[in-house]
Structure formats: structure tokens, C-alpha cells
């Protein structure tokens with residue numbers, strides 16, 4: 074039986090960062106993971122280039138039952154701290170959108186930095202290791218695994234959320250939390266594409282591959298970002314962001330012409346060019362194929378507008394058309410679920426967790442960090458920043 078100061082379960086973003094931090098504190102650290110490779114999600118992230126932080130990350134970018142919980146960790150280890158670390162390793166990066174930093178070349182470079190940090194800090198990483206039980210053992214914890222039994226003064230659970238089971242995701246962290254009497258919220262797939270009812274699937278799938286800038290509202294969330302039509306449904310940053318606010322049965326309110334008051338423009342256009350038709354006007358504002366399809370759907374659903382001049386359309390008809398453009402009410406059938414979701418909304422309730430070191434208040438030999446907690450970021454590098462910030466807070470105090 075081997076004894077460590079800290080055993081970290083999960084060799085993902087948070088687990089590796091915590092291992093390096095604790096190792097540099099002079100702790101004897103072991104990281105265990107059931108997968109055959111560390112950091113699989115890092116490699117998949119950001120389209121293979123990992124959006125590793127967002128310089129503007131702050132508490133308002135996170136969803137949680139306790140929105141204040143993330144504040145101190147994010148303040149203590151900021152995006153600039155992480156940037157300073159990767160720059161020290163010579164990582165080339167690009168700012169794709171304001172604040173959103175990606176590896177210039179490949180996410181492999183970021184994972185290599187974390188692995189190097191773990192090596193320099195003397196942290197041991199064991200892959201292909203199944204955890205069979207976790208129990209209290211005196212002042213510490215005992216971890217039984219497929220490769221033997223280990224004890225440690227502290228066990229850190231960094232097993233992430235449920236998204237993408239093929240990358241090693243499990244509900245293990247939630248099971249452990251429940252085993253030790255902690256509450257776990259309901260969890261659901263977030264930052265995930267929407268699926269469509271058969272009517273909309275039939276209409277939209279011929280447009281698959283087409284993207285346009287929209288403003289989408291779901292619940293209290295509103296985002297102006299690109300939307301992508303896929304052969305399965307709706308994706309792209311706008312839809313991924315909206316999915317975090319969406320509840321089943323709720324329609325999305327999609328503005329296909331953000332910043333344009335379609336009704337006012339159509340009235341003015343009719344005044345100036347009564348003989349013009351809708352099609353060309355719409356074709357100047359939206360991708361041609363989408364514009365054409367929208368006119369066809371209007372013909373089918375609300376009475377013909379194609380081949381009619383604007384003068385032939387009543388105010389009520391123009392208003393109806395404008396509403397379809399500025400407030401397209403689309404009810405998704407659902408989401409693609411865990412198979413493609415980037416994150417898990419919800420998780421281990423933070424009330425029982427110390428904001429200082431992420432240990433369980435009544436059981437300081439157990440801690441939870443990263444996505445397994447009920448702290449979920451928006452799209453844009455926030456989820457990795459949460460992994461880094463929570464990991465460092467924990468690692469410094471192991």
C-alpha cells in the first residue's frame with residue numbers, strides 16, 4: 074500500500090493543474106485516471122486548438138445555484154496568471170474574439186505544458202486505473218483501485234461532468250459526493266446543439282452547412298453570435314450559448330436580422346419602391362438560400378408573398394413577415410445530449426465546499442474541483458479558466 078499527501082482522481086484540466094500546484098508545494102501527489110490518456114477533453118476542445126481562457130472571465134460568466142462561490146478562486150488565479158504560465162512555456166496563442174485565447178497551433182501544446190508542469194512538480198500520473206472504492210481512513214482517505222490500494226491525507230475529485238462519455242466522462246464524482254452526504258443538483262447537457270421536430274428538420278436540413286449571424290433569446294439568456302444549420306438541427310455559438318438557458322418545451326426567439334427593425338424597413342421600402350418584391354430585399358440581408366427558403370415557408374404557412382409586389386401586401390402581412398424575421402419562434406425537439414455537449418450544467422452543490430481550498434467543510438480530507446462542481450461557464454474559454462482557478466486554490470492548500 075502506497076501513501077501520498079494528495080491523490081487526485083481525474084487527469085483532466087483541473088486534475089493536472091492541481092497536481093502541479095500541489096507538487097510545487099512539496100506534496101507527494103498521485104493522479105489516477107481510468108482513461109488511457111490524460112487530458113482528452115483538452116485535445117478535443119476549441120476545435121483542436123483549445124480556447125484555454127477568456128481574459129474577461131468573471132462571476133457573471135458562470136451559472137451556479139450559488140453565484141458567489143466562484144468569486145474568490147477566479148480572483149486569486151486569474152486568466153492573466155494562466156496566460157503568464159503558458160507564455161513562460163513559449164505557447165503561441167491567438168485571440169480569436171476579444172478576450173478569447175486559443176492555441177495558435179494545437180491543443181496538444183497546452184496539454185504538453187500541463188504534463189511538463191506535473192513532471193517538474195514531481196506528480197505521478199497513473200492511467201488505465203479504475204477506482205473501486207473511496208473510504209475514510211483515520212485522518213486521511215483510502216482509495217482502492219484496479220492497480221492496488223493507496224492512502225492519502227487528501228483526495229481531490231476532479232472527474233469532470235457527464236459530457237462526451239467516449240472521452241471518459243462518468244458520473245463518478247457525483248456518486249462520491251452522494252456517498253459522503255453531499256447534495257448534487259439535477260444535471261443536464263449544456264453548450265450543446267439543438268435537435269428539431271420533423272417539420273423543421275425537413276425544412277432546414279437542405280440548408281445544412283449554412284451560417285448566419287443571429288441574436289437568440291432563451292429564457293433570460295440573449296446572445297448575438299453565429300448560428301449554424303446542421304443536418305441534425307441548429308448549432309454554432311449562438312445555439313450552444315442558448316442551450317444553457319433553454320428548458321424543454323420552451324421556444325427559442327431567433328432574430329435573423331439583429332439590429333434591423335424589419336417592419337420599419339419593409340414599410341419604408343414599400344413607400345419608396347412599391348413594385349419591388351420581398352425576395353431580393355431579404356436576399357441582400359441573409360444568405361441567399363435561407364432567404365429563398367424563408368419566403369417559401371411564408372408562402373406555405375401564412376399566405377403567398379413570393380411573386381407579389383410590396384404594394385400588394387397589407388401592413389398586417391408585412392408585420393407578420395417582420396415578426397418571422399425578428400422573432401422567429403422555434404421550438405427545438407431537444408438537444409443532442411451528452412454525446413456532443415461541451416459541458417454539464419449543475420453538479421456537486423457548493424454550499425458544503427470551502428471557497429478557500431475546495432475541501433468539504435465537514436470532511437477536509439476530501440475536495441472537489443473543476444466541472445464536477447455546480448459551476449458552469451458560458452462558451453468562450455470560461456470553463457477551462459474555472460478548471461485552472463479551482464485547481465490552483467485547492468492545490469495551494471492541499
Ligand code: FAD
Nearest residue numbers: 083085086087107118119124233241245443444454456457
Ligand atoms: P475533465 O477535463 O473532463 O477531466 C475529467 C477527467 O476525469 C478525465 O480525464 C476522465 O477520464 C476522468 N474520469 C472521469 N471519470 C472517472 C472515473 N470514474 N475514474 C477515473 N477517472 C475518471 N472549455 C473551454 O473553456 N474552452 C473550450 O474551447 C472548450 N471546448 C470544449 C470542447 C469539447 C468537445 C468539450 C467536450 C468540452 C469543451 N470545453 C471547453 C469544456 C472543458 O473541456 C471542460 O469544462 C473541462 O475539461 C473540465 O475540466 P475537468 O478537469 O473538471 O474535467
